[in-house]
Amino acid sequence: MNMREKILVTATDLFEAKGIQASGVDTIVAGAGVAKATLYKHFPSKNDLITAYLREKSDRFYDWLNTNLSSKKAHSLDILIELCELVERWISTPKFHGLPFHIAAIEFPETSHPINQYSAVLSLELQGYLSKIAAVAGAKNPETLGQQLTILFEGAALVERLNPNSGSAKRAKEAAIMLIHASV
Amino acid sequence: MNMREKILVTATDLFEAKGIQASGVDTIVAGAGVAKATLYKHFPSKNDLITAYLREKSDRFYDWLNTNLSSKKAHSLDILIELCELVERWISTPKFHGLPFHIAAIEFPETSHPINQYSAVLSLELQGYLSKIAAVAGAKNPETLGQQLTILFEGAALVERLNPNSGSAKRAKEAAIMLIHASV
């Protein structure tokens, strides 16, 4: 594991456990076991580190979905049902800490802040991803459905994190499936 | 307006504009035009101020809902439809900054932190409030519906805040109405 990776992994753990702002650069370098100058060589500023963290987490999420969705069903609503199952699983994992770009957007609420702006981009990216799947699956209004699924997933992520094991992920999935069935 | 109120109003504005952690005590007292010792007299610690802010915002929200819901319809599903309209309006207000207890829970992610714990209580309070209305309205599974509405509203609040005027509030309302109609 190279330095950059080591730093990113440590930062990810800290960001998710303690929050982004609450994780100081000194704590990150101590946890990663690298020198401070090394961090600032790979990431010119803390914002760059945060951005890399957000990008990385999104990429991993889509990778995981893409490899687990059975492409055979892509042209039927079944793919959307499968998607709901996967998202429920993702959210219900004990190590799930909420959607990273939510956390980032809330920790940096000013719309002029680069992290806030990047978070908005990533949220739209999720909407686009879901809408596209809905379109291929043949949903009636893929844009609408994609946005509704986004809202349900993001809401479930929040509620589940705030009250773990309250069944929110499952309830959201059931609601999503109802919406999908209505979308034919 | 007494001192306590003045401080709370100023703190509320700052918390919602810049974030809670990013709003220092010095900034709050400067904005409120009071001495620092006065703040610490009314609120022994910043956590107490944050807690008061969260409590106040929740109370105002329920007050607003209760006065705007027409009690005549309490025993029909119409009350739930009306509720959805109100929540959509609430979320779509330009001055809406997200649900306070979401923000607080994310800014203080450790479950051992008092602010996080109080946020979890307030989230459950919302679920309970919605479930109760659903029960009186005669929904089939009021608990389930209440939780699903919570998820939709909280999700819509987030997405709408991250991408204002993207129509999320309206789409969430439509999804909620579908769930309500299915709940007979």
Next chain:
DNA sequence: TATAATACAGACAGGTCTGTTCATTTTTTA
């Protein structure tokens, strides 16, 4: 083995934060 790149530890600057304390002044109450 010589050269170049990378990583190291740690001090430093300049700023922020929460919370406390002080003597003094203003406001309320009786």
Next chain:
DNA sequence: TAAAAAATGAACAGACCTGTCTGTATTATA
């Protein structure tokens, strides 16, 4: 109007933050 309560401004402690810098040591490359 006299006594009690509340608010003031300002300094202070002690901790934390990001980002820079320095000289030294390690590692890769050729």
